[in-house]
């Protein structure tokens with residue numbers, strides 16, 4: 001169906017309708033997806049999806065600080081039809097986007113990470129798979145050819161973590177995302193709701209007979225040994241059969257430590273404000289991480305991405321790509337594989353539009369020049 005509202009009629013009578021964004025799709029905006037997802041889930045499961053820790057100030061700040069990134073909008077920039085395509089970690093991506101690793105995902109939809117992987121494949125992006133997924137790493141790797149990153153927590157005995165890394169390689173993953181988990185999180189919504197996922201970490205499908213030794217999982221919960229140091233992480237990275245990206249980077253100090261330990265990429269993240277409250281937002285820490293890493297190290301950022309222009313902001317400030325946690329979970333809850341695919345499409349379309357307005361023909365053109373510093377007080381003249 002074509003609208004006449006936005007169309008003009010040229011002198012020779014040809015109708016020109018700017019209906020590029022007109023869609024008969026079930027969800028036409030990310031807001032609509034989120035509203036539907038929230039209706040689909042019980043309040044307790046929605047709280048699991050959306051929660052932060054403490055007063056959730058970091059979760060809120062992650063989003064609010066994107067709103068403070070303001071554009072410098074050029075006129076007559078001679079832009080060509082922008083392309084959102086890019087290549088990060090040697091992987092061709094239709095836009096600079098990954099689905100972030102999120103656990104216990106069948107709370108949102110029975111398709112879980114199988115559905116996320118298929119949507120990632122259809123959309124031409126790549127999937128990050130968590131060790132805490134509701135399906136085994138092999139099942140998820142078998143569902144698509146885009147399950148390329150496996151997230152695992154470095155805890156317990158080195159030999160156990162290396163055995164799991166080998167298992168990830170055998171399943172077809174190309175990179176590991178190493179995470180650090182010092183202690184449990186204070187998530188008040190979940191404490192209040194007495195929430196415990198059906199597929200809890202205690203029953204993790206990746207551990208047990210015929211899978212991986214459950215000792216690291218027990219260690220994570222029981223906390224009987226000191227947590228790892230950078231020296232131990234470096235030993236793991238040196239012996240790992242797959243290249244390692246370190247997640248949770250929020251400072252120049254940790255960026256340098258991760259690279260010194262042998263990381264091939266940095267993942268700037270505060271886990272969407274789900275680990276500890278009262279930190280800087282991820283986007284605020286990105287410039288110092290890029291500065292410490294130098295121009296060539298691939299950097300992924302997550303925490304607070306809510307729309308396509310946020311992707312552009314992260315790239316302008318030094319990231320090569322971003323990842324989405326809550327938005328992927330929202331898409332999954334709203335409509336399974338189709339909901340995740342629609343989420344990615346909407347992000348891509350808005351990113352495309354943002355590039356055009358900023359005079360960028362590709363995402364590689366995004367840089368500090370795209371950003372405008374706001375004066376504290378507007379003054380005349």
Ligand SMILES: Cc1cc2nc3c(=O)[nH]c(=O)nc-3n(C[C@H](O)[C@H](O)[C@H](O)COP(=O)(O)O)c2cc1C
Pocket residue numbers: 048049050062100101102103130131132151179247269270271272273274302303304305323324325326327329
């Ligand atoms: C429901 C849920 C579960 C998560 N589980 C994991 C996990 O198992 N491992 C992990 O590294 N990050 C986990 N995360 C964090 C995400 O990978 C990501 O860092 C975070 O969601 C990014 O912020 P955003 O939600 O604002 O995009 C989880 C996030 C959500 C929303």
